[in-house]
Amino acid sequence: MVACTSKSPSGTIDAMLKRVDNVEHQVETLYNQDFNELVGDYKALDTTIAMTKDISYEMELLQAYLQQFETQRVVIMENAKFSRQQLSDLKDDIDNHLYDEETTAKYIGDEDYELRIMEAQIEYFQKKFDEQKDVVKQLRKE
Numbered sequence: 199m200v201a202c203t204s205k206s207p208s209g210t211i212d213a214m215l216k217r218v219d220n221v222e223h224q225v226e227t228l229y230n231q232d233f234n235e236l237v238g239d240y241k242a243l244d245t246t247i248a249m250t251k252d253i254s255y256e257m258e259l260l261q262a263y264l265q266q267f268e269t270q271r272v273v274i275m276e277n278a279k280f281s282r283q284q285l286s287d288l289k290d291d292i293d294n295h296l297y298d299e300e301t302t303a304k305y306i307g308d309e310d311y312e313l314r315i316m317e318a319q320i321e322y323f324q325k326k327f328d329e330q331k332d333v334v335k336q337l338r339k340e
Contacts, residue, residue, distance in 0.1 A: 207302050211292070218313065225278075229267075229271055232327040233327070235331070240260055243337060253337060263326050263330060
């Protein structure tokens, strides 16, 4: 029954696989909602406010975040796919008793580290997109 608890390596891996699912879901949500909304905002600002007021700094910054996300989105999704495969393989190896506890813990730690990086990247982009939405709102008020 040890394999059924979240404290077991298999339970830990199952929880990490759910985190991978969450990473993929969050990236797609960021893309389909926030990113696309900000792309639309950029186009709208470019054809309205930017015609009469110098908002080049704000426009360049927004464009930079959008381009950065567009590039990183692909990388994060590839990393998530790779992480999923690594975790699945590790779970199989653990089930087949290929590693001792120390080696298992190291591999789980390595994968946790990679997941934390992806989660931090998502958090970064969510924060930047939220900030840019506030900038867009402010520009529209002025």
